[in-house]
Amino acid sequence: MSEPYTPTARTRVTREPHRGIYDRAIAYQILDEGFICHVGFVIDNQPFVIPTGYGRAGDNLYIHGSAASRMLRNLDQGVPVCVTVTLLDGLVLARSIFNQSMNYRSVVVLGTAVAVEDPKEKLEALRALSDHILPGRWADVRQPNDKELKATLVMRLPITEFSAKVRQGPPIDDEEDYSFPTWAGVVPLKMQTGAPINDPRLDPAQEVPLYARNYSRNK
């Protein structure tokens, strides 16, 4: 267990409250295993939810790409966002439709995202984003130049207001349904990495690096 954390009214899990987890270490494990997040923001009272890459450095999340772009078009001050990361672990097949479920681990972070202006922090954020996707890659590629850094939008969201939600294990049926004549159980789900595919223009002298071979995401 890491430091105690008290959820706010906005992050307290109200539906299936026994699934709510407010432990920072567990939330970070989930955040570190996901490949993408879904960023929510509001324009003219319309919510938008955009998938994008992210990275974590300490108690900050960094996002970039099209989500940041669309947000920044409208606001160059801080913008209220919700960043959600979901890992899907299985289909939970109960004996009744009502108790069908899924096994998952998710984290919701609420707060105000701000654009990262400092070039040094921006570079570190890009490194966190790269390390997040594929540790080892950063050292092997051409680093961003000044022009690219200026063209890159990165936003920082402090991980202060958050909650995690986890469901795992077998289906939970109503007691009287356990005699219902059907199969019940879990179909596991896992994000699987495949064998690397060489770029068609790859220099034949270049071999697939170790960090990209048999890359397994599950810690």
Next chain:
Amino acid sequence: MSEPYTPTARTRVTREPHRGIYDRAIAYQILDEGFICHVGFVIDNQPFVIPTGYGRAGDNLYIHGSAASRMLRNLDQGVPVCVTVTLLDGLVLARSIFNQSMNYRSVVVLGTAVAVEDPKEKLEALRALSDHILPGRWADVRQPNDKELKATLVMRLPITEFSAKVRQGPPIDDEEDYSFPTWAGVVPLKMQTGAPINDPRLDPAQEVPLYARNYSRNK
């Protein structure tokens, strides 16, 4: 190609516009392959993004569960939502950090979700949700009773304002970077289903049904 569809200012893809797709058939393929969506809604100007199951019946999306619950706590009329489904297909490892990317297929649907009140439509929506997760399951389980139907929140979102976004294929590097001495290519990603795990309380006479064996999601 299906019927022509003209994006609105809100759904036109502005970042990497060549990735924008406004074809209904392609959007539905993506929607039908995903297991979960991320629903965005707004409470007191704060966006929330909640993962949840969904189903499609014709030109309607149905969602239920905790997202609907939290939304309905605040609004029993229609509520502006954004439903996003993202399929992750690969890590795109370019020769420069700036051109790192991911292969993905995503759909964003904007609109107003309303609670489904009619018991018949609600039952059909639950069937669509079940068929969406695991075709064949619906016929094998105990159907919802009146009490459960009343306790279930289902919302309907017409698929009228939407866009899809797709990136596939190898990295696209700046021309001068192709000689940079590093490996480049794609690490494929796929949501893999595993061998079904029997419920610990399963009647030993019950065998794993065909629809849950070797279940592959990719159409």
